[in-house]
Each structure stands twice: as C-alpha cells, then as structure tokens.
Amino acid sequence: MVLDVRRILLFTEVARRGSVTATARALNYTPSAVSQQVSRLEAEAGQPLLERHARGVTLTDAGRALAERGERIERELTAAENELADFAGLRAGTLRVGTFPTVGASLLPRAVIAFREAHPDVRLTVRSARIAGLWAMLENREVEMSLMWDYDWNRIDREDIVVTPLADDPPALLVSKDHPLSDRSSAALADFADDPWITRADHHPVAEALARSCHAAGFEPQIAYEAHDYQEAQAMVAAGIGVALAPTLALEGIRAGVSVLPLQPPAPVRRILLVRMSDHVLTPAAQAFAGFLRDAASADTAS
Known part of the structure; x- marks a missing residue:
C-alpha cells in the first residue's frame, strides 16, 4: 500500500469541512476533481474512507483514523516550513568555518x-x-x-x-630598533644581504618565500634562528638575533624593540x-x- 501524501492532505480538508463541495470552493477546485482524488485515495487504501450523502460526507472508522494522521502531517509540514524559514532567515542553524x-x-x-x-x-x-x-x-x-x-x-x-x-597580503621586514636601517620608511631585501635571518621552522611556506625572494635579490640568506610562530620571531628580532620576513596580517601586535619596514617590490605577496x-x-x-x-x-x- 502506497498512499499519496497530497491526497491525504486533500482528504483531511474534506474531513475538516464535512463536504466535498465546501472543500472544492475553498481550494479553488471543482467538486468532481476533489471526488476523483478521494476515490483514488480510497483505492490506495483498499477501503472506503467516506460515506457520501445529500448533506455532505461522514467519515468511516478508517477515514477518521487517516484524517487524524493527515492533521499530524499538516502540523509536521508547517513545522518544517517554519524551520526552513528560520535557516533561510538566519534565525537558526550552525556554520562551520x-x-x-x-x-x-x-x-x-x-x-x-x-x-x-x-x-x-x-x-x-x-x-x-x-x-x-x-x-x-x-x-x-x-x-x-x-x-x-x-x-x-x-x-x-x-x-x-x-x-x-579576498585580499593581497604583502610582506614586511622586521628589524630591531637598534638596527642601523630601522628608521627607514621602506627597505629592499638586498639591503639586508649580510644580515642573519630569522625564518619559520618546519618547512613553513614563509621560509620558502624568504628563500625565493633572497635568491631573486641575488643572495643566500644566512639563517640564524628558526621560529615556530611570529611572536617568537619578533622576540628574536627584538633581541638582535637577526631580521625576519613576515606577512602584514601577522603583525597585529608588534612588540617593543621591533621596527616594521614595508618591503619594496619585488616581494612575495600572498593571496588570502x-x-x-x-x-x-x-x-x-x-x-x-x-x-x-x-x-x-x-x-x-x-x-
């Protein structure tokens, strides 16, 4: 037995109004169309659901049970529509980023x-x-x-x-406040060819960016320290261990003793x-x- 949910809902409306004609008028159908759908539902159910008479219809026991189920289906569909509306209207749900x-x-x-x-x-x-x-x-x-x-x-x-x-994230040079070039408004990598460098550890992509950029500027960077994050790199810069390359977005909090110099092109800009x-x-x-x-x-x- 396979019951058509749309016919169940139509039948529930007939049961609620007690008349095929009233249901047809309310739903803008013809009475014959409503009667046909109810007859098909009865065929699917394998038994009569309505007793028809001159003044309307009376539900059989099976019809009464099915109408009760139909009302539950209506409530669940309404709840589903409201829930989906909440998601669409950003009044519910979860976002994972x-x-x-x-x-x-x-x-x-x-x-x-x-x-x-x-x-x-x-x-x-x-x-x-x-x-x-x-x-x-x-x-x-x-x-x-x-x-x-x-x-x-x-x-x-x-x-x-x-x-x-979303954005381009250009790099900057981090140098100690005591570095002779710390008061410049910008700098080129070649200006620091003889300086020791602080890079990122564990084959971090910024280490590759540093190596590629230095090679393009004509020198091999002398690595003095491998840091595991940018705060550690800043601490080593402030202590005078060396200079470092860092994306601009990594420089939200600059510690005392560190100067940030915008890097002149060419520079390894990363895309966010x-x-x-x-x-x-x-x-x-x-x-x-x-x-x-x-x-x-x-x-x-x-x-």
Missing part, C-alpha cells in the same frame, strides 16, 4: 563580531589548522568553507573547488582566499559570513 593562524588573529575576528551581532541565533564554529588540515576538513565536510592562502609559485588550482580572492568545494552550495549563513569576510578584507586593505 576553517581558518589559519595569522588570519585567525587579524582579519577573521572582525568578520566574526559583525556576523554574531547581525545573526546571534546562528551558531558559529571556527576550526584553525595548517593548509593540509584545512583541505582535509573541507573534503570531509567538517567545515563549509575555509580561509586559505597561496603564492605565485603554488597557486591553489583544483577543478573541484571554488576560490574567492575563501575556498569551498564546488559541489557544495553555500547556506544562507555561509553566504552572509562570506560577505562579512569581504567587508573585513576591504577595510583592512583600505587601512
């Missing part, structure tokens, strides 16, 4: 604050990881979209993703990106959050 540390400490918080103020009923979860971890979370659908980055020599280019560039899998259609919450990310990136670029 991936990020990486430097953006998580700079651009991302502004977008999070704006999103939570605008849509406080949506639960926002943020997961931070290196690039490999972000790819795994995207592919496993642990996050709906993720912030990522790339350089000219390793562009993110896959057929199964959608990439939205928003990435999602191409077979995943963004939810209304994700679309709204992406807008706040673009706003935050634009404000950061303008400043």
Whole structure:
C-alpha cells in the first residue's frame, strides 16, 4: 500500500469541512476533481474512507483514523516550513568555518563580531589548522568553507573547488630598533644581504618565500634562528638575533624593540582566499559570513 501524501492532505480538508463541495470552493477546485482524488485515495487504501450523502460526507472508522494522521502531517509540514524559514532567515542553524593562524588573529575576528551581532541565533564554529588540515576538513565536510592562502609559485588550482580572492597580503621586514636601517620608511631585501635571518621552522611556506625572494635579490640568506610562530620571531628580532620576513596580517601586535619596514617590490605577496568545494552550495549563513569576510578584507586593505 502506497498512499499519496497530497491526497491525504486533500482528504483531511474534506474531513475538516464535512463536504466535498465546501472543500472544492475553498481550494479553488471543482467538486468532481476533489471526488476523483478521494476515490483514488480510497483505492490506495483498499477501503472506503467516506460515506457520501445529500448533506455532505461522514467519515468511516478508517477515514477518521487517516484524517487524524493527515492533521499530524499538516502540523509536521508547517513545522518544517517554519524551520526552513528560520535557516533561510538566519534565525537558526550552525556554520562551520576553517581558518589559519595569522588570519585567525587579524582579519577573521572582525568578520566574526559583525556576523554574531547581525545573526546571534546562528551558531558559529571556527576550526584553525595548517593548509593540509584545512583541505582535509573541507573534503570531509567538517567545515563549509575555509580561509586559505597561496603564492605565485603554488597557486591553489583544483577543478573541484571554488576560490574567492579576498585580499593581497604583502610582506614586511622586521628589524630591531637598534638596527642601523630601522628608521627607514621602506627597505629592499638586498639591503639586508649580510644580515642573519630569522625564518619559520618546519618547512613553513614563509621560509620558502624568504628563500625565493633572497635568491631573486641575488643572495643566500644566512639563517640564524628558526621560529615556530611570529611572536617568537619578533622576540628574536627584538633581541638582535637577526631580521625576519613576515606577512602584514601577522603583525597585529608588534612588540617593543621591533621596527616594521614595508618591503619594496619585488616581494612575495600572498593571496588570502575563501575556498569551498564546488559541489557544495553555500547556506544562507555561509553566504552572509562570506560577505562579512569581504567587508573585513576591504577595510583592512583600505587601512
């Protein structure tokens, strides 16, 4: 037995109004069309559901039971419509976003604050990881979209993703306040060819950016220290161990004793990106959050 839900709902309306004619009038059908649908439902049920008489209809026991079920179906459908409306209207739901540390400490918080103020009923979860971890979370659908980055020599280019560039993140030079060139308004890498360098440990991409940039400037950097994060790198710069290269977004908090010198071109600018899998259609919450990310990136670029 397979019952047509639309016929059940129509039958429930007939039961509620007690008349085929009244139901037809209310739903803008013809009485014969309503009668045909009820007859087909009775055929599906294998038994009569209505007893027809001159003044209207009377439900059989089976018809009464089915009408009660029909009312429950109506309530569930109404609840489903309201729930979907809540998701569409950003009054409910969960949004999971991936990020990486430097953006998580700079651009991302502004977008999070704006999103939570605008849509406080949506639960926002943020997961931070290196690039490999972000790819795994995207592919496993642990996050709906993720912030990522790339350089000219390793562009993110896959057929199964959608990439939205948000901002360019140029590098800067970190030097000790006691360095002879610390009062410059900008600098070139070649000016620091004889300096010891602080780089990132564990084959971090910024270490590759430093090596490539120095080679392009005609020298091999002398590595004096390998730091595991930018705060550690700043501490070593302030102590006079060497100079360092860092993306601008990694410089939200500059410690005492460190000068930041904008780097003259050519410089290894990285792109900040928003990435999602191409077979995943963004939810209304994700679309709204992406807008706040673009706003935050634009404000950061303008400043």
